[in-house]
Amino acid sequence: MxxxxxxxxxxxxxxxxxxxxxxxxxxxxxxxxxxxxxxxxxxxxxxxxxxxxxxxxxxxxxxxxxxxxxxxxxxxxxxxxxxxxxxxxxxxxxxxxxxxxxxxxxxxxxxxxxxxxxxxxxxxxxxxxxxxxxxxxxxxxxxxxxxxxxxxxxxxxxxxxxxxxxxxxxxxxxxxxxxxxxxxxxxxxxxxxxxxxxxxxxxxxxxxxxxxxxxxxxxxxxxxxxxxxxxxxxxMMQSLALFAVATMVGAHFTLGAIAGGLMITLFPELLRRIGLPQDVGNVFFALGAVQALSTGETISETWARLGSKLMPARLKGQKRSTATTTLAAPAVHAKGTALEVSGLTVRYANVVALDKVELSVPSRTVVGLIGPNGAGKSTTIDAITGFLPRYEGSVRLDGRPLEGLSATARARAGVRRSWQTTRIAPELRVGEYIRLAAGGIKPGEIEAVLEWFDCPSPETLIATVDAGTRRLIDVAGVVASRPPVLLLDEPAAGQSYAEALKLGERIAAIPEKFGSAVLLIEHDMDLVRRACSAITVFDFGRKIAHGAPDAVLGSVIVQKAYMGVELEEQAA
Amino acid sequence: MNSLLTSAVAGLSAGGAYAILGVCAIFNYRLVAVVNFTGAAIGAAGTFVMVALYEAGFPLAVDVVAGVAAGALAATLIGLVMTTWFAGSSASTKAAVTAALLVGIIAVGLRLTGGQHPHNFPEIVAGSAFRLAGVEVTRASVLTIAISVLFTVLTEMFLARTRMGLQLRALSQRPMAAELIGIRVKLLALCVWAVMGAVTSFALMVIAPLRSPDFMSISLLVVPALAAALIGAFTSFRAALVGGLMIGVIEGLASGLDAFSQYRGAIPFVVILAVLLWSQRGARWDEAR
Amino acid sequence: MKRLSTLALIAGAACLDFGVAGTALAAPSCDGAIQLGSVSTITGPVDFSDGPKGAKAVFDQINEAGGINGCKIEYTMADDKGDPQVAAQAARDLIDNKNVVALGGGASLLDCAVNAGTYKRNDVMSVQGVGVDPMCFNAPTIAPVNVGPYTLTTAMLDYASKELKDEKLCTFFIVLGGTQEAYAQAVKRWEEMSGKKIHLVDMTLPLQGDLTPYLIKARDAGCDAVLTNQVEPGVVQMINTADAQKIEGIDWVFLASGYTEGVAKALPNTKQPVYLGTEWEPYTETNEANADWMATMEKAGLPKTAFSQGGYLAAKVLADMIASMDGPVTRERLGAKLLEGKPMKYSIAGSEYVFGDAAKHAPMQATKVMALSEGKWVPKSSGWYVLPAAN
Structure with a gap:
């Protein structure tokens, strides 16, 4: 880098x-x-x-x-x-x-x-x-x-x-x-x-x-x-005009800043030479900015795009080097229960989204959290990671309560999550993103993690990567930070069946390779079966079952709550 | 103490203007989800059409109607830009668009109205309503405050009680979904813009004779107006109404106190900042992104 | 000064030497057209284009009549948009590319403030048509042909106190970039001249916004006269607000920036006593003093405004200066001629115009006072109100 x-x-x-x-x-x-x-x-x-x-x-x-x-x-x-x-x-x-x-x-x-x-x-x-x-x-x-x-x-x-x-x-x-x-x-x-x-x-x-x-x-x-x-x-008018021009040209690019400077300085000169009144400049800047905003592409980005079309060879050259890389040794975290959630209750106005649920993730294991839509799975993750303004009950990481800590502080303490929808800034490169997600990671390690997850090379721009791969990069990022606890929110959505199975195997290997415990939310039952050593089931904000995968998935109550919805979904 | 009250009352007329513009800004935001930096500029356009006709010798009633119509038209044009190209954009992008447009509109407006040359602004409502603390409170300022109160009440009732109001609320929150259930999104949005333009134009016509009536200074009334809207957190019409009046009164107070009057222009800003930091102290993840 | 007179002497001697040739005696000569120009605010917040247009009208007339001793004048009007960056570019364009021999007839919000240094560095003299910012009256190479807001402030305070017999004089100023000291200086000059104290000085009048609090303040302070530097729309706003507040017994005194027919027309019914001081012979009066200016404007098809008087007068000054030169018209030689400081008298102005080699210039010290009456500006007296010479 x-x-x-x-x-x-x-x-x-x-x-x-x-x-x-x-x-x-x-x-x-x-x-x-x-x-x-x-x-x-x-x-x-x-x-x-x-x-x-x-x-x-x-x-x-x-x-x-x-x-x-x-x-x-x-x-x-x-x-x-x-x-x-x-x-x-x-x-x-x-x-x-x-x-x-x-x-x-x-x-x-x-x-x-x-x-x-x-x-x-x-x-x-x-x-x-x-x-x-x-x-x-x-x-x-x-x-x-x-x-x-x-x-x-x-x-x-x-x-x-x-x-x-x-x-x-x-x-x-x-x-x-x-x-x-x-x-x-x-x-x-x-x-x-x-x-x-x-x-x-x-x-x-x-x-x-x-x-x-x-x-x-x-x-x-x-x-x-x-x-x-x-x-x-x-x-103020100067600030406004500067804003309009910056929006038009994309002032965060070196090229854009120079182009903007040229416009602001040379437009008056041009107008003077062709005998047009000076205020035409501001109208032009305003229209230019609106145009740039409507296409969502600044002038610098347009130039960069056109430029890269002229040089397609360079894009192709971004194949991964064949040199094999090896993962570093797994992180050593405290033994025992990594994540302990007890009596967690979340209310939105009059609706009880979670009702005194219990959840525990032993260290270096993968626990699945399943349940039909609206069961409160994502709410649980939001509560654990500190994105809810208030909840009742307690969340403990390695025995220490997380209450009162901000989302940032919880992440730093070692509770990390991935997202259902991809939230990676498209302007970043893959390697930059991994470094952002796992602060202080060594360059060789970035390569190794990406290779382990079959992700594109570090120099690839996120914007050029498809949605499914972005989610994989999201997962790779949190995994690379080797926290005590990982919360993965539907990592396999958008992946093909074969890819999902492969991903399941990798998730199952996370505790061994990286030392982290995983709480996995997933709809794909084959993946869950493959990856998890225990499963907790939620329905309507309550915990209805917990145990070994086969036992839980086979139980009547889970079949009724979960599969019923599945059938409906298929019918729809 | 009495002189303080005097200066405070003297600030009321400015406060009325901020209030109505602030309420219009919220109207704009709640119904079409645009934070509109061009609000006052649209009103200025309508007002100057009115003046142009008045100076050309048409009767006042005709001028006012035409001016209000012109304001509505100008607003509709901007609405057309917003709904055509920015219907799916984020609030920030839309705000950036209107901020950029403001630069252009001011340039065009100044050109068409001849810079700072004064125009003979007819007084739509003349004379003074009553005397308070030694200050004549003009009918114009009473009328602006009345319009803003009326507009607040009407809009609140309209949104809460009517079917169309409900549709409009749906529209601003989920335009795509609204379209799917058969609401004619674009038409409704344009109507909202037109109403906003008409109301702003009329309000500015009323207060223009007592302001420095050039296109730029009227357009820049948007700064205190948006501040008032911000005090209402872009949701509460009433808070914006009070906020607008408050900014006016504080400005009046500041010009009465010699120690502060030097920095008078900065005082509303400090007040807004304080109000905002206090009122938003709890909000953390307010946008789902 | 000494150096200059020596120069003049040498020049004189040269004349004598070549005087034998005859026709070229004491006449300017040129190589191509003489380049002149100005930087003015034409678009943007204000339109001062009447100034440079007035100047151009004069030069056009001279060119039509065959130029100055056969030398045609090319006059470039540059626009600064009220934007300092554009103003700086425009000045450099005139100096570096157009190679102007002098500047004149410009009317800008900020040309002097931005470019005074540039003009000094390049030894370019500027006969400003309408000087607005304080640097116009505070620079060695700029000498405006107008009285300017600062001298006018002193003059009008003097007038209010002497002629209107007002005791408590109050001033409210809109302070924009750097004018605070200049206005304070102007008030101080009046205090020193008259030995009286100003009753109230408020430097916080807003450029935009409601004036009610300020008028209430003036009323409650018991002011007999209120002087402000409001520009056109502000004058209308102020008087309208005074009427709305039913304020009585205050003389409202403005500067030349309020002197337009637009202001008078916008205030047809007010009973407030409104006065202002002009920069030159009142442009609304058709009389002997204005005759040549009016004829020039009519010929060029330009509206008759105070700004065009400034452009006209500045152009006259430059043309007469050039006509009085001997030999090639260059930047250095014209500059030296202006620095000689020969007084020039024009009927349109109350003072003699002098450029000279002082560190700062405010040659014009006379105004005519106008009063508002039923939508018209009416002269208060036929004579000039002249300030005693500045100290």
């Missing part, structure tokens, strides 16, 4: 260096001036890409963060703080971080649309405050001083390219790190992310903090570029 990050980062760096050299050599002064703005806007767009593109939180106050950075840079310049623009810009970025975190705080509770409103409100509030503060040094004609090496227009262009390159490379590493993957996971499904032990507040706040930092830097760079600034540089 490290290798891939370095390769991608290098590629980005080389491309930017070539671009910078070509521009510096061949472009006239005026165009250099314009292109400089492209990359400053590009930095701002990348910052928006982190919150909105990667983490899926709508931020409509990105330019306010930039304003903080710009104003701080201005003050540092005015007081001639040693270190010059580089230090001022960095400090400006840092000053924006607490602001970003404060705005991020409501994001912990308010998701999506609510957050959009809060950020827009902040942009409006920030406008009224910034509007009253003259840019430091403006009245005394003190321009923000550029670094001595990069004084000229050409020099400053190279300086901006350097900064842009550094940020782009850093983001390349970040996006392939566990933190970057956790942002995508949060964007795709907060529940799934929490179930992987990812701290949602951490992911969201870090996204806002880093985004504010980069945005603050873009403000500082703009200060050095124009020498002095006005509040209009950072007002």
């Amino acid at each position: 490290k290798h891939a990050s370095i390769k991608a980062a290098l590629r980005t760096a080389v491309w930017l260096a070539v671009l910078a050299a070509a521009a510096a050599l061949f472009l006239p002064k005026y165009w250099l001036f314009l292109i400089t703005a492209v990359f400053i806007v590009g930095v701002a767009l990348q910052s928006l890409g982190i919150v909105t593109g990667r983490t899926g939180m709508i931020s409509l106050c990105q330019m306010s963060f930039a304003g903080v950075g710009a104003w701080v840079t201005g003050y540092l310049n005015l007081y001639e703080v040693p270190g010059g623009l580089v230090v001022w810009v960095l400090l400006g970025g840092l000053a924006a971080v607490p602001v970003g975190i404060v705005i991020g705080l409501p994001a912990l509770r308010l998701r999506g649309i609510n957050l959009a409103i809060v950020t827009l409100g902040f942009a409006a509030a920030f406008d009224t405050i910034l509007a009253t503060i003259t840019y430091p040094g403006q009245t005394t004609f003190t321009q923000v001083v550029r670094p001595a090496l990069f004084e000229s227009d050409k020099g400053y262009f190279l300086f901006i390219m350097l900064v842009y390159g550094l940020i782009a490379v850093a983001l390349e590493f970040l996006s392939r790190s566990r933190l970057g993957a956790s942002w995508l996971a949060v964007r795709h499904s907060e529940r799934a992310a929490a179930a992987q032990g990812i701290s949602i507040p951490m992911a969201k706040l870090s996204a806002f903090a880093i985004s504010a930092f980069i945005s603050g830097i873009s403000g500082g760079l703009l200060a050095g570029y124009l020498g002095t600034l006005v509040a209009e540089n950072f007002n």
Whole structure:
């Protein structure tokens, strides 16, 4: 994985260096001036890409963060703080971080649309405050001083390219790190992310903090570029327009950020040359964003898709290496009862979904949980893993009660689950996902687990994988983390009969190979019979049977409750 | 203390505007599941059609009707965009669409209405209703508050008591399912948009003479309006009504206190944030995803 | 100054030397058309295009008459959309690509604030048509032909106190990017001039939003006169709100930004006493002073607005400056000519226009006061209200 990050980062760096050299050599002064703005806007767009593109939180106050950075840079310049623009810009970025975190705080509770409103409100509030503060040094004609090496227009262009390159490379590493993957996971499904032990507040706040930092830097760079600034540089309309462009181009891609910067900077130029009024630009950005949202594909993604069509050979090259890998030794967990559920009762308003059910999973065994639809199986898993606001009764892991722990904390304590519907972020690669699900796993181990489950190679993009395989990858992820207890929610749905049988054998081998205990929810009785050493049956929120598979499946009460429904299902 | 009451009452007229727009925003969200950033801009469009006709010399009654119709039409157009391309999208995507559209609508609106050049806004209801704490409470602000109360009550009754209301609720929660049981989803949704556009337009016409009536500032009334809706958690019309009035009153109070008036613009934001963090403190997994 | 006069001397000597040739004596010469331009806010939040259009009308007329000593003028109007980034690009385009010899006739929300540094670095002089932001009056290479909101604030406070006999003067300002200090300075200047104290200064008037709380505040503070820097729609809103609140006995004093026929027409019935100070000869008056401007606008088919007066006047200044030059019209030579600071008198303005080499310029110090009466603006007196020279 490290290798891939370095390769991608290098590629980005080389491309930017070539671009910078070509521009510096061949472009006239005026165009250099314009292109400089492209990359400053590009930095701002990348910052928006982190919150909105990667983490899926709508931020409509990105330019306010930039304003903080710009104003701080201005003050540092005015007081001639040693270190010059580089230090001022960095400090400006840092000053924006607490602001970003404060705005991020409501994001912990308010998701999506609510957050959009809060950020827009902040942009409006920030406008009224910034509007009253003259840019430091403006009245005394003190321009923000550029670094001595990069004084000229050409020099400053190279300086901006350097900064842009550094940020782009850093983001390349970040996006392939566990933190970057956790942002995508949060964007795709907060529940799934929490179930992987990812701290949602951490992911969201870090996204806002880093985004504010980069945005603050873009403000500082703009200060050095124009020498002095006005509040209009950072007002609400600018933030809204930036959002529209970021949505259109896909600002979380390096290419997208540059394309967006080109549009914002060169559109006014184009309009000026063809004699169209300047406000046409905003209409175009609005329509472009709506178009991108309606197709669900940003301009960068379109280009990437078209580009990959031109180079089909590269996709085919992703066959797994034939070198055999071996699984590490199984994890050693406490002996005895791994998971003990007693007296679990869950109510939704007046409906009792679970009524004082008992369940126990001894360590290093596979226990099946079956029952007709609506029996309360998934509710049980939700309760155990901490996704229900309240329940009665107790859930113990290795004898320790889990009550009062959040979903994230339970996952970290060692209760892991898979999902009925696939919740893997499609932008991730298979290997990245496994690393996200099983933090701290070694690269060789990732290969081994994937091979054991017959999953695609680590470099495969999840988006290119079919639904059945995604569920397998989901299972592989939780298994790879080797927790004391695994809860698998219908892992075989969508698999062919042969595949399901194979999966059953593998699940049966999980305790031996990985050291985990498994609670398996499944409708496929052959799979259950094959995988489980004991079975618990629920019906209408009550436990109606428990015991060895053949005995339980043969009992009349289970036949009546369970198979009756099965027959109906077949009839339907 | 008395001067505080004075400033608070002085904020009522702004509060009335926020309340009606906030209630409309919830109406929009509960019935067609769109958080609409263009709400006030749609109303602005209707209002400026009214003014254009008035300035062209048509009688006031004709202008108002045409303006309301234009607002309904503008809303329907946006509704058409939303139902045609974004019927199955997530709430966030829809909100992003309207936020992006707002950028374009403001640009077009400013162009068509000639920037900040003033227009002669006719007073649809003139004069003052009564005097409270030394402040004339205008008929216009009483009317806006009355419209928002009336709209709240009517909508609540309509949703709870009528068959169509039930269908609409089904529509916003499960559009696919609603379509399957034979509800004409698209038509109903467009009707909702049209009603929203008409009500917003009329409300803005009433308050426009006392606002800075240029297209952008009217469009940006959406910020306090959505804040009011947020106080109602996008479900409770009544809470939004109260929330809108509250934001107006707090703004009025802030401009009366010299110590705060510098940061007056930020105060509603802080209040909203506080209200939200308190009211949503329990909610964790509110979206099934 | 000394350096400049030396330059002039050398130039004079050169004239003498080549004077023998005859016809070229004291006349500008050019290589192709003379490039001029301006950055204005044309689209976006406001439309100030009347300014540069007025300037263009003047240049078109000159070109039609054969140019200045045969030199045609090419005038580029750039739009900044009220967006600083676009404004910076537009300025660089004019300087680097169009190679303008000077700027003039522009009317923008933020051109000066954004570009003053660029103009200084490139030694480009700007005869701003309508200077709005404080940097227009605070930069070495910009000298607007208008009085500007800050000088007008001082002048109108003086007027309210002296002519309207108001005791308690209150000011409410909308403060946008960097104007806070400039307005505070303007109020201070009045206090120093008159030896009186301002009764109330409120810098928190919202650009959008309800004004009722502010008017109540003014009423309860017992203000005799309220001066604000409201722009057009805000003026209408303010007077409407005052009427709605049945406020009486306050003189409402505005700046030139409220001086449009639109405002007057939007307030046909108000009984509130409304005054404002103009930048130039009131544009609504048909008289001798306005005659040439009016003829120019009519010929170009442009509406007669205050902004077009600014563009017109700035263009006149530039054209006359160029006409008075001797030899090639270049950025350096025209700049030097402007920095000489020769006073120029035009009937449309109350003060003489001087560019000069000061660190900042606010040459215009005279206004005419207008009052609102039955939907029309009526001059309060025929003379100019002139501020004593700035300290």
